[in-house]
Amino acid sequence: MSQTGGVSPPTSTGPAPQAGSPALTVGEVEDLLRSVAPPDLAESWDSNRLICGDPAEPVRTVVLAVDPVAAVVDEAIEHGADMVITHHPLYLRGTDHVSATDPKGRVVHRLVRAGIALANAHTTLDSAHGGVADALAALVGLEDTTPLVPHPSDPSQGIGRVGRLPAPTTLLQLARAVAQALPDSVPGLLLGGDPQATVTTIAVCGGAGDSLLGAARDRGADVFLTADLRHHPAGEHLEAGRPYLLCGTHWATEWVGLPPLARALEAGAGARGRTLQVHVSRTVTDPWALRLNTGT
Ligand SMILES: [Zn+2]
Incomplete structure (x- = not known):
């Protein structure tokens, strides 16, 4: 929208x-x-x-x-x-x-x-308990979350989160739910990957997260929700498969x-x-x- x-x-x-x-x-x-x-x-x-x-x-x-x-x-x-x-x-x-x-x-x-x-x-x-990453994970409905990049001073906190949905869904259904839950701004939400794929493990990172594409893959994520993804990093990442991508806006994914x-x-x-x-x-x-x- x-x-x-x-x-x-x-x-x-x-x-x-x-x-x-x-x-x-x-x-x-x-x-x-x-x-x-x-x-x-x-x-x-x-x-x-x-x-x-x-x-x-x-x-x-x-x-x-x-x-x-x-x-x-x-x-x-x-x-x-x-x-x-x-x-x-x-x-x-x-x-x-x-x-x-x-x-x-x-x-x-x-x-x-x-x-x-x-x-x-x-x-x-971004990193704190109850901060941006936890808020974004809660918006997606993730359970059993851990930091995507644990902070050296406290590995229970850190940038991004990885967790599981309560039940598997399709990438498209997940995208629709995320789009509805995020505050709206002009670019909306973009989806990269197979909309009908079944997904369970989700990584999230508010703001510009393309430096964490590899971390999300290493953690076995089916989907990575972030913002500000660019043509080459996103396209080359998807050529190698999962995690599929949901790209919101910087403001919306941090406002939460x-x-x-x-x-x-x-x-x-x-x-x-x-x-x-x-x-x-x-x-x-x-x-x-x-x-x-x-x-x-
Ligand atoms: Zn930011």
Whole structure:
């Protein structure tokens, strides 16, 4: 299915703040975030941190999103948020400026002016118990899951998951169920392989997973659900057989990790006797605005 991109109404998942309940600080919300997505799970090349904001400032409302882009800043300002937590970092490599002369600098300027802190949890949230990989595995209905790539510091967590369906199905039936369960964005879901093949063991990895095609095959997966697959890696992989491929979008396959994060932050605040209102953004931040069928 195709649709135009754009901003959807934010979804409130939390209770309204209680009058008189002291607010958490940016630093305390970051502590909650790091308890859900432990820093030890970060990949060596990655950035998972407080990007802008003062740890001492109060936070009553948080917006969760996949990407720290202008449309998400718009949504946070409209929402009166005190903090934004994104999956992706704003800067993955070093920069020598945060002037408002480029889009990332403008994000920093607008957030600071509006008094909104920004933090992110990227590969830490991908790998963590209850993070992106577990959320995607749950969406597929997988049982007995283990990490596709176990993390050296804790092999029970890591990138991706492999598990089994409760009962065998066809690739096409699985694809239909996955397409219905993922949030929609323009490219939708692509299927590679024999739609009528029987499948049981499924590997999943949110975001760009083509470096893990071999790992999914080594684990005996019948299907690998990921995103951003390219012509040569995907085509050459399928020439050698299973796992068949389901290719969603980067945004959709990672967005599924945000609702569980919202619930964990709210529970963490509640355990401290505080109230935190957490809104999960539905703003589609895949780059595509429209899909046209090609040919005559
Ligand atoms: Zn990603």
